[in-house]
Amino acid sequence: MTTTALAQRIEVDGRPATAESLLWPALVQTGHFTAMQVRGGKVRGLDRHLARLDAATRELFGHGVDGEHVRGLVRHILRDDITEASVRVYVHAPDGQPSHLVTVRPPTVLPATMEARxxxxxxxxxxxPFAHIKHLGGFAQARHAELARGAGFDEVLLTGPGGEVSEGAVTNIAFFDGTDVVWPDAPHLSGITMQLVRSRLPAAGLPTRQAPVTLADLPSYAAAFVTNAWGVRPVRRIDDVVYGIDEKLMAAVAGAYEDVPWDAL
Known part of the structure; x- marks a missing residue:
C-alpha cells in the first residue's frame, strides 16, 4: 500500500484553507466525512458517498447536502492537474449551516497480490459510538490500532459484549463459511466499498447474509476479508485464529468490486 499522511490541498467551501477557516474544524469534533479514491477523475459509488453525506448532515445538523454542490467542490479542488487522488469531504456546521472541508492526497494503491495484501x-x-455515522473524534479506535500495530498486527477488530464482532477501526469485515459470505450484524458503519461488494456478490455466485458473529465463532469460518475505500484484502489471522488465503473467494470478491462502474465527478 502506498499513500502519504499529509494533505497536498485543502479547501473550505471552495476556497483555499486559511488559519481562520480551519479554526473550527481544529477545535470542534462535531462533524462527519466520507473518503473516496479518484481515478481518471471518477469515483466508484459516488451516489452512495453523496447519500452518506446527506443523511449524516441531516441527522447531526438538521440540514441536507446538495450533491451537485459537493461534486463541484471536489472538481474544483482537483482542477485540471489531478486525476488520481485520495479525497475526503468533511462536513461541519460552525454557524449552524453545513460547511465543507475537502482534502486531497495522493492515491492509495494496494499491492497487486492477495498474499501481499x-x-x-x-x-x-x-x-x-454512533457507529452508523462516519464521524470525527475517533481517538479510541485510532489508539487501539496504534497499539495493535506496535504488537505486530495490521488492524484491530472491534468487538462488543460477549465478544460480538462489529467492524475494524477503518474497515468492514466479512467471513466465509464455505458457502455464504457473512457480514456481522453488530453496530457498524456501512462502508461504501462494503455496500458495493455486498450488492454484487450474489451475481458472482456468493450468497450473502447478515448474522451475529462472535470471537468464539471465528474458528468455524474458512476465510475472512476486509473492505474499505482502498479496496478488498484477505485476513490472514485474528488473534490466534489463522485463515488461509482463499484465492477463489478473493478473486470473486475483488472481481465484484472491480466490476463496479466509475462515476464522473
Missing part, C-alpha cells in the same frame, strides 16, 4: 487483526473490546 493479507491482514492480521487483533480483537479489542470497543465499539464506536
Amino acid at each position: 493479507a491482514q492480521s487483526l487483533r480483537s479489542v473490546a470497543y465499539q464506536r
Whole structure:
C-alpha cells in the first residue's frame, strides 16, 4: 500500500484553507466525512458517498447536502492537474449551516497480490459510538490500532459484549463459511466499498447474509476479508485464529468490486 499522511490541498467551501477557516474544524469534533479514491477523475459509488453525506448532515445538523454542490467542490479542488487522488469531504456546521472541508492526497494503491495484501487483526473490546455515522473524534479506535500495530498486527477488530464482532477501526469485515459470505450484524458503519461488494456478490455466485458473529465463532469460518475505500484484502489471522488465503473467494470478491462502474465527478 502506498499513500502519504499529509494533505497536498485543502479547501473550505471552495476556497483555499486559511488559519481562520480551519479554526473550527481544529477545535470542534462535531462533524462527519466520507473518503473516496479518484481515478481518471471518477469515483466508484459516488451516489452512495453523496447519500452518506446527506443523511449524516441531516441527522447531526438538521440540514441536507446538495450533491451537485459537493461534486463541484471536489472538481474544483482537483482542477485540471489531478486525476488520481485520495479525497475526503468533511462536513461541519460552525454557524449552524453545513460547511465543507475537502482534502486531497495522493492515491492509495494496494499491492497487486492477495498474499501481499493479507491482514492480521487483533480483537479489542470497543465499539464506536454512533457507529452508523462516519464521524470525527475517533481517538479510541485510532489508539487501539496504534497499539495493535506496535504488537505486530495490521488492524484491530472491534468487538462488543460477549465478544460480538462489529467492524475494524477503518474497515468492514466479512467471513466465509464455505458457502455464504457473512457480514456481522453488530453496530457498524456501512462502508461504501462494503455496500458495493455486498450488492454484487450474489451475481458472482456468493450468497450473502447478515448474522451475529462472535470471537468464539471465528474458528468455524474458512476465510475472512476486509473492505474499505482502498479496496478488498484477505485476513490472514485474528488473534490466534489463522485463515488461509482463499484465492477463489478473493478473486470473486475483488472481481465484484472491480466490476463496479466509475462515476464522473
